[in-house]
Amino acid sequence: MNNQLNSTEYDIPPDMEGQVAITTLDKVYNWSRRNSIWPMMFGLACCGIEMICAATSRFDFSRFGMEVMRPSPRQSDLMIVSGTVTKKMIPQIVRLYNQMPEPKYVLAMGACASGGGPFKEGYSVVDGVDKFIPVDVYVPGCPPTPQALLHGLITLQKKIDHQSIKNVRWYSKEQLEPVPVPVLGPDLMDPREYELIKEISAEKLADEQQEPEAEQA
Numbered sequence: 001m002n003n004q005l006n007s008t009e010y011d012i013p014p015d016m017e018g019q020v021a022i023t024t025l026d027k028v029y030n031w032s033r034r035n036s037i038w039p040m041m042f043g044l045a046c047c048g049i050e051m052i053c054a055a056t057s058r059f060d061f062s063r064f065g066m067e068v069m070r071p072s073p074r075q076s077d078l079m080i081v082s083g084t085v086t087k088k089m090i091p092q093i094v095r096l097y098n099q100m101p102e103p104k105y106v107l108a109m110g111a112c113a114s115g116g117g118p119f120k121e122g123y124s125v126v127d128g129v130d131k132f133i134p135v136d137v138y139v140p141g142c143p144p145t146p147q148a149l150l151h152g153l154i155t156l157q158k159k160i161d162h163q164s165i166k167n168v169r170w171y172s173k174e175q176l177e178p179v180p181v182p183v184l185g186p187d188l189m190d191p192r193e194y195e196l197i198k199e200i201s202a203e204k205l206a207d208e209q210q211e212p213e214a215e216q217a
């Protein structure tokens with residue numbers, strides 16, 4: 001344990017090795033977080049089965065301190081989006097993401113969650129969960145194997161290792177705004193694009209009003 005925690009800039013005298021560690025606050029902070037990531041269960045389609053396999057005895061991601069799969073966003077650090085994200089589902093995903101406390105991470109598991117996958121052109125499918133929430137790690141594949149998911153989780157641990165308490169967003173002075181929850185009507189509406197949608201609708205309306213006038217003339 002102390003080998004992981006020890007800062008490389010300091011030499012520990014040989015007779016104290018294994019008993020003493022000289023380290024930084026960042027290292028201790030990141031070491032504790034990287035080894036206790038609690039994922040939120042989020043199996044949306046076939047990829048969900050592979051995610052479940054990663055928790056079984058053969059792959060056993062509890063080795064990484066991740067065995068506590070939460071059914072609630074309120075005690076979770078990591079949202080694993082595994083499976084096809086439909087337009088009907090994305091408002092719930094964004095709402096749950098907003099309900100997760102900081103620090104929080106998102107892992108997009110599989111082609112569907114990363115970019116729409118085989119259903120990319122489908123009328124009911126979102127072409128990538130990253131259109132709405134920030135994704136930290138993408139795990140490619142259709143479906144990715146449990147080993148690939150483990151690799152994604154190790155990649156996330158490496159990302160955490162490089163974060164510093166000085167500039168992480170959850171300690172910044174600015175207020176962290178929640179992601180606007182998309183609205184599902186005849187199609188999905190992203191509230192961040194509301195002004196653009198209003199502009200295009202106004203142009204369309206003006207065109208439609210001009211057409212009958214031109215026909216009459």
Ligand code: SF4
Pocket residue numbers: 045046047048082083084110111112113117118141142143144
């Ligand atoms: S990426 Fe492939 S395996 Fe995963 S949910 Fe989509 S279709 Fe299913």
